[in-house]
Amino acid sequence: MTTSRADDLVQRRREAAAQLEDAMRELAELRRLREVQYDDDEHDPDGVSLSSEWSRLEGLKQTRLDALAAIDAAAARFERGEDGICSVCGQPIAPARLEARPEATTCIRCAR
Numbered sequence: 001m002t003t004s005r006a007d008d009l010v011q012r013r014r015e016a017a018a019q020l021e022d023a024m025r026e027l028a029e030l031r032r033l034r035e036v037q038y039d040d041d042e043h044d045p046d047g048v049s050l051s052s053e054w055s056r057l058e059g060l061k062q063t064r065l066d067a068l069a070a071i072d073a074a075a076a077r078f079e080r081g082e083d084g085i086c087s088v089c090g091q092p093i094a095p096a097r098l099e100a101r102p103e104a105t106t107c108i109r110c111a112r
């Protein structure tokens with residue numbers, strides 16, 4: 001089965017958006033938990049673990065926002081006809097790399 005780059009990017013974007021939604025939902029849930037807990041107990045015995053869970057989810061959300069932005073950037077390049085060209089050195093990006101990372105905008109050498 002062969003899919004076009006455009007399809008790849010659309011698919012990738014859908015996945016990234018769904019993952020971002022998951023992270024946002026977990027954050028909302030955690031926020032709710034925190035509020036309940038502060039009401040119940042000022043000493044907040046689980047405060048530490050909740051906080052570390054909070055930073056983990058915030059990090060996750062940021063990672064997924066970045067992923068989404070990278071995919072959008074790749075899609076924009078695609079529309080401009082710059083797809084598959086390294087944004088640093090101007091050389092073609094290896095098809096295998098694009099397959100593994102549809103949002104890649106640099107060749108493997110420049111990514112290092």
Ligand SMILES: [Zn+2]
Pocket residue numbers: 086087088089090091106107108109110111
């Ligand atoms: Zn390059």
